[in-house]
Amino acid sequence: MKYQFPENFWWGSASSALQTEGASDSGGKSATTWDHWFAQQPWRFHQQVGPQHTSTFYQHWQQDIALLKQLNHNSFRTSISWSRLIPDGTGEVNAEAVAFYNCVIDELLAQGITPFLTLFHFDMPLAMQEKGGWESRDVVTAFGRYAQVCFDLFGDRVLHWFTFNEPIVPVEGGYLYDFHYPNVVDFRRAATVAYHTVLAHAAAVSAYRAGDYRGEIGVILNLTPSYPRSQHPADLTAAHHADLLFNRSFLDPVLLGEYPPDLVALLKQYDQLPACLPGDSALIAAGKIDLLGINYYQPRRVKCRENAVNPAAPFMPEWFFDHYEMPGRTMNPYRGWEIYPPGIYDILTNLRVNYGNPRCFISENGMGVENEQRFAQDGQINDQYRIDFISDHLKWLHKGIAEGSHCLGYHMWTFIDNWSWCNGYKNRYGFVQLDLASQTRSVKKSGEWFAATAANNGFDGEQ
Structure with a gap:
């Protein structure tokens, strides 16, 4: 059967500044929390590979954009580095960074590729972290100003903006589960970070609205459907709580302009609510978005607890x-x-049924595989498993669109094998193989398949 997608569907991929640019201590850029953490604890990073060099986009952006064109991308998302653009977070704008981002944006447009720009993709400037990071309202204010600077500099050409990528991840990693700096385990502080991130998002949206720019603004959320083990009430309640904490804590504010009452009641019951100030709810209500990016990798499967909670353990x-x-x-x-393609359909259906069917697109989906060299044939990585993964997800995406979901595109993570936080280059995700020693770039079989799919605005596949 032919899986045909709507006209002007966005075919592309996603990346981030920190994971691709490299040049982390040059070009006028200041340190991020990642640079600092790697300097402090390099053993926490796979093979002790840190963020200094990553995928060298800062040097090879022209070559990389030519490859995007070769892969028939009509759109591409990356992020701006706050610590590159405004090295101390609040002061002077770095002219070298402005020149770099202007070159990237102009070259994308020249190649017929629509730029999608994210303002924050996990890369907190160290100068801002030292002021408290997202625990500090001053940093929230600074972010609003940084957003305004970006809109003023690039908003004449960039028509698709995103405030945050996966804002729940710095909350989970930095303040709950110890896989991002500052490695705190404290739910109340995590709740404050999450709340202030929503305020920062809303501040940026308000600045965008006030400036009357001609594009649109949204946010990228990693939505992880919560599936209960069974229909038993205790399992259903467990899934509801997981959904509130990990999905609706950001989804409801950005789409509905308010928090779910159940979530507020839950945090209040356990004395974990962040401090709210007068004016906060009006700001959050003004932060409703034009476009939702959905990152989907895996489902969350839960059941009711088997054992009682240890009341002396951290909440x-x-x-x-x-x-x-x-x-x-x-x-x-x-x-x-877990690989579960129907999850992408379930997310779209939930948005259509419960959230007024917002304009959205799949902003990330992908699979990381270790030691892909095993699959080299005649000098090319034969990653048929990645083609199968993408096509299986696209079939469910197609079904969602056929039933009326307002999904406008599909972006893969990622275009080129890139550096992945604490995992370094352990798992490869790209359409393009990056040879770290020589910096040679070569298109994998999946890249050729994706180029054909984008050119045909669809693909042939079994039902």
């Missing part, structure tokens, strides 16, 4: 559920993630 989301391993599930063994 955590897992007070409300246990993780559940569904028998017979398909796994990506390298990342430890």
Whole structure:
């Protein structure tokens, strides 16, 4: 059967400044929390590969954009580095950074590729972290000003803006589960970080609206559907709590302009609510978006807790559920993630039924595989598993669109093998292989498949 997608569908990929640019201590850029953490604890990073060089986009942007064109991208998302653009977070704008981002934007447009720009993709400037990071309202204010600077500099050509990429991840990593700096485990502080991130998002949206720019603004959320083990009330409640904490804590404010009452009641019951100030709710209500980016990688499967909570242990989301391993599930063994393509359809259906069917697109989807050199044939990585992964997800995406979901595009993570936080280059995600020693770029089989799919605005596949 032919899977045909709507006219002007966005075909492309996503990346971020920190994971691709490299040049982390040059070009006038200041340190991020990642530069600092790597200097402090290099052993926490796979093979002790840090963020200094990453995928050298800062040097090779022209060559990389030519490859995007070769892969028939009509759109491409990356981020601006706050610490590159405004090195101390609040002061002077770095002219070298402005020149770099102008070159990238202009070259994308010259190649017929629409730029999608994210303002914050996990890369907190160290200068801002030292003022408290997202725990500080001063940093929220500074972010609003940084957003305004970006809109003024680039908003004449960039028509698709995103305030944050996966804002729940710095909350989980930095303040709950110890996989991002500052490695705090404290739910109340995590709740404050999450709340202030929503305020920062809303401040940026308000600045965009006030400036009357001619594009649109949104946010990128990693939505992880919460599936209960069974229809037993205790399992359903566990799934509801997981959904409130990990999905609706950001989804409801950005789409509905307010928090779910159930979530507020839950945090209040356990004395974990962040401090709110007069004017906050009006600001949040003004932060409603034009376009939602959806990152989907895996489902979350939960069941009710098997054991009582230890009341002396730190308060955590897992007070409300246990993780559940569904028998017979398909796994990506390298990342430890379940592969479940229907999840993408379930997300779109939930948005259509419960959130007024917002304009959205799949902003990330992908699979990381270790030691891909195993699959080299005649000098090319034969990653048929990635083609199967993408096409399986696109079939469910197609079904969602056929039923009326307002989904406008599909972006893969990622265009070129890039550096991945604490995992370095352990798992490869790209359409393009990056040879780290020589910096040679070569298109994988999946890249050729994607180029053909984008050119045909669809693909042939089995039902």
